[in-house]
Amino acid sequence: MLTQMHVRGLMFDPYTNAYIVILRDESNTEMLPIWVGKPEASAISFAMEGITTPRPMTHDLMKVVLETADAKVISVVVTDLKDNTYYARIHLLFEDSEYSIDARPSDAIALALRSKAPVFVNDNVIRKNNSEDMDRWLENLKPEDFGKYDA
Amino acid sequence: MESTLIKLTVQGVMPDAIPNSESQVVILQDESKTNTLPIWVGVAEGTAIRLALEGVIPPRPLSHDLIRNLTEQLGLTISKVVVTDVKNNTYYASIYLRSKQSDKESELTVDSRPSDAIALALRTSSPIYVTQEVLDRLAPENVDPWLKMLGSKEFGGTV
Numbered sequence: 001m002l003t004q005m006h007v008r009g010l011m012f013d014p015y016t017n018a019y020i021v022i023l024r025d026e027s028n029t030e031m032l033p034i035w036v037g038k039p040e041a042s043a044i045s046f047a048m049e050g051i052t053t054p055r056p057m058t059h060d061l062m063k064v065v066l067e068t069a070d071a072k073v074i075s076v077v078v079t080d081l082k083d084n085t086y087y088a089r090i091h092l093l094f095e096d097s098e099y100s101i102d103a104r105p106s107d108a109i110a111l112a113l114r115s116k117a118p119v120f121v122n123d124n125v126i127r128k129n130n131s132e133d134m135d136r137w138l139e140n141l142k143p144e145d146f147g148k149y150d151a
Numbered sequence: 152m153e154s155t156l157i158k159l160t161v162q163g164v165m166p167d168a169i170p171n172s173e174s175q176v177v178i179l180q181d182e183s184k185t186n187t188l189p190i191w192v193g194v195a196e197g198t199a200i201r202l203a204l205e206g207v208i209p210p211r212p213l214s215h216d217l218i219r220n221l222t223e224q225l226g227l228t229i230s231k232v233v234v235t236d237v238k239n240n241t242y243y244a245s246i247y248l249r250s251k252q253s254d255k256e257s258e259l260t261v262d263s264r265p266s267d268a269i270a271l272a273l274r275t276s277s278p279i280y281v282t283q284e285v286l287d288r289l290a291p292e293n294v295d296p297w298l299k300m301l302g303s304k305e306f307g308g309t310v
Binding site for chain 1: 193196210212213214217218221246263
């Protein structure tokens with residue numbers, strides 16, 4: 001099952017020195033944070049704020065290459081989460097055929113925002129995200145945190 | 152008017168000579184090493200070019216790897232990239248794509264920054280050209296410092 005999500009914001013994470021893209025579903029019940037690098041974060045923020053640069057940036061070029069070739073971005077899907085790495089696929093329509101191309105979510109989202117294509121997240125990723133967060137919490141718990149309940 | 156094209160190869164990516172500058176400089180030269188073209192690029196684009204020069208294959212596709220994968224999947228081949236113009240210190244480039252749509256070949260041209268064009272050319276083994284006009288407009292004082300650096304130890308002394 002896929003859930004459609006929207007980019008709600010961009011945050012700076014001082015601990016990892018990276019940026020976090022916040023995706024939320026329509027009803028605001030599901031939230032997915034995705035860590036991205038600085039250039040990808042600025043590519044996403046330019047698109048969110050509708051900033052146009054005098055020269056095409058990398059994701060503008062990506063969009064124009066596809067447009068020039070008459071390929072249409074149908075959707076992008078965040079498909080998986082493995083070892084803290086998110087995976088995405090870009091779905092294209094080209095000459096009556098569908099194509100699906102592996103991408104980092106950051107590139108996929110930067111392209112989706114420019115091509116006005118919807119962003120979907122696989123429900124497994126939303127669930128995994130919650131359980132991996134839980135794992136990280138448990139990893140960070142020190143032995144003394146458990147000690148309190150020792151008889 | 153068709154302008155004369157000179158084939159260039161990327162010699163390297165260097166930090167800008169100006170301290171605290173966020174830019175990097177990509178050095179291109181023709182085969183006879185008589186023409187040198189320095190192009191200022193951002194950190195992200197400089198890194199994208201350096202990784203391709205060093206043949207690094209990242210675990211996940213970076214932005215220019217993705218553009219290459221997208222074009223490959225759609226059966227588009229990048230025939231060449233050309234640095235076409237320089238206006239107010241901004242360089243312009245074109246990416247030439249060949250598409251094979253139902254047995255009919257057509258050539259598409261896309262406007263690009265030279266940094267993206269070069270990063271893509273290196274990933275697709277496509278030739279890089281510059282127009283004679285752009286070379287004619289280069290001021291020697293902009294080129295000479297980089298020629299010196301190319302010969303220096305720091306840069307591996309490739310010249």
